[in-house]
Amino acid sequence: MEIEKILKERFGFSTFRPGQKEVIEQVMGGNDVIALLPTGMGKSLCYQLPGYIFNQPVLIISPLLSLMQDQVDQMKQFKEKRVVALNSFMNPEQKKQTIYHLEQYRFIFISPEMLIQPQVQQKLNTLPLALIVVDEAHCISQWGFDFRPDYLKIGELFGNHRPPILALSATATSKVLKDIEVYLNMSQPYKYIHSVDRPNIHLAKYSFLEKEDKLDWILRHVLETEGPGIIYTQSRSKTESISELLLQHGIAAASYHGGKDQLDRQFIQQQYIDDSLDWIVATNAFGMGVHKPNVRQIIHETIPGNMANYMQEIGRAGRDGKDAVAILLYAERDEEFAKFVGIDDLPNDHHIELYETYQLRQEPPNQMIQNGEISETSFRVLQYWMTQKSANEVKELFQTMKYEKMHEVDEVMKLVKTECCMREILVQYFGQELETKPTNCCTSCGLTLENLLLPRQQKDHVVEETPWQKRVAKILGIS
């Protein structure tokens, strides 16, 4: 069947976006593929469309539980019933039932933790899988910003007689790309590398002497220019305090971070998409799964931990292709804090020694989590390496990683300190070459924010004062 026809009938598009067709054709031809497509460029279509041609299950390995649920919900919304997410949200009975009936599904989303469980493995071995998709494939690399030890086992699990693997990522350096190829045991994969540059996002930066000066600048800027925008910051408490500052000045803002009430997070997303909120003040927890095309501004209140995060976060602006700005704020010694945050969740020597003590006492080391001696994410990384290497080697490894993480911050600092083109530095970091520069490219090349941003429209922010009875009536469509 012609793939254009399915594109039209199933997905309602008449043309492919850049890269989609190439990737799909290679996958259909039985080849392994690594595809680097920026977020919002239709990554998921690259495996969804083939799913309708194969008529055999497609397995999608995804590390982000909440994102997985979102994808399943969205596919169901588009009338795909044969889709399931196999993850730790399920209770044992649901899990058992789902595994038992696994062949009924066209799309099977699975978390890496679930994938390595024996009963899942056993079932998967009996399924005629058409394609294995590794989403967020950069998680396989210990040099990536979000290393998942369980990802390293994917390559071993499927052996030689496996269907093609499609590795997807939005941001990966050449070093990480190499890791993806090696650890997934890919055979001469076809690579589609889309340029990481987003010409409609204009890059600005401002330096300050004092941290407090940044807040004054943000307030003034937000009062004068039009959103919608996102302000990224490094701590949960900062999202609260900055959003309160904006709210006090009559700006429709909300704070967002991983510790927020589950319903609150959805209300904020919904209000933001509806344009009833202008600004979100968030940690890096905000953005995944939020599809808002008209974001005009991304402000980094402080420098992010690495270039990949920066790229991913500014990439949430201007999905509609219209001009947008990304503003990086820096105050003296911000890099020290960024480094501290970066290495804070790496296991340290003390953790390694504790781990050994537990082993000597013949107690399960994961007790460390319950005893509050280590975070769950840190433990996951620690445990993986402790089963691979000696304690001293692991110490050395983490030392190297620590330097690597600090070095990542220094890479971001280049953007702050440089007098060269910011866009060039960004693109080169990902091992690519910049071909053309847009006008108003960046602060170094010369840029005027007034040419890119509209002045703020004073909207009357009316508080809904209807009685509760009317609200229920409105929601339920009762006149």
Place this chain on the structure above:
Amino acid sequence: MIFRQILLQIFHKFKQERTISAPFHLLRGKRSGQTIQDVGIFQLHMYFGILPKLSRKTYDEEISKLIEEQYMTVSDEGYYILTAKAKEMNQTVDLPFNGWQYRGNEHLFFARLSLVIQSLSHKAYNQMSFLPIQKDPQVQEWVRKFLISHHYQERDLQQQLYEEIIVSLEQAPIEQHAKVIVMKRLTGYKIAGYTWQQLSIYENKSEMDIQFIYIACLHAWLNGITDKESQFPLLAAIAEQVRVAMPLSGSAYQTAQLFQQGYSIEQISQYRKLKRSTIEDHIVEIAMNNPRFDIRSFITEEEIHQVVNAVDDYNTRKLKILHEVMPNLSYFQIRLVLARGETV
């Protein structure tokens, strides 16, 4: 502010006979013998488990403020003494909590309700697909079954649900603002809910106070729904198994069944391979929950009066003191009498 008032009220009720940590366990609904018995002894049913997720940090911060502002002093052993200032402050919090019977299940009720309403809202506006606001697969499955079994496609379910909500919520004995807060947490087609932060600004109260009012409103509303199930059949169905009828821990429930079959404490302890003291904890829990449970198989009428008089004479409910006064009685026997609280 509400948090502080609730804490002071709990401290008052504990009569300075428990440690500074006791209110923390009470608010979180800790299922230990001690906390459960204290609920009966000090008549603290309304506050049990109203904050299942309260963090120790938040709690300690509030306690530090109480100490700083001279509402109480704390001894090295962790006991507290309320100051005159605190005693003056002892006004009752007029929020109709019913923690003992809901124990956090009010959130399950609201989760189901909000997804039912979101679904019916989309149906009313002819939008048959949407992203569910509740992510828990069990809640989703429950709501799916509810909608199908009530034939939501064929009839006007939203009209009936609307009428039930209006009538039942209007009857709930709580101020209008509380009802506004609960209704603003609902979401529908092109209508987003309000975050705690937003509600806190509109109502000019702290986020925590807003959540207290929200919980109290759900309790008051649920009381009305579960008392008159036949009048509100849809809401009663959504509130299915939300109210704890016989609030016993699972283990105490097993003990209760064996005891009813005529087994002695000793036999139950051997059969269940549990310590005697654990079984005694269960018996105390049962005595507290079931007013018809006859404690006279463990203690004579005369001894009961002895305990009641001692509590009055010495104005204490501290076990250690009472045991010193009545060395003839075991701790277990004294606890049994105390478990009856003011009903003795």
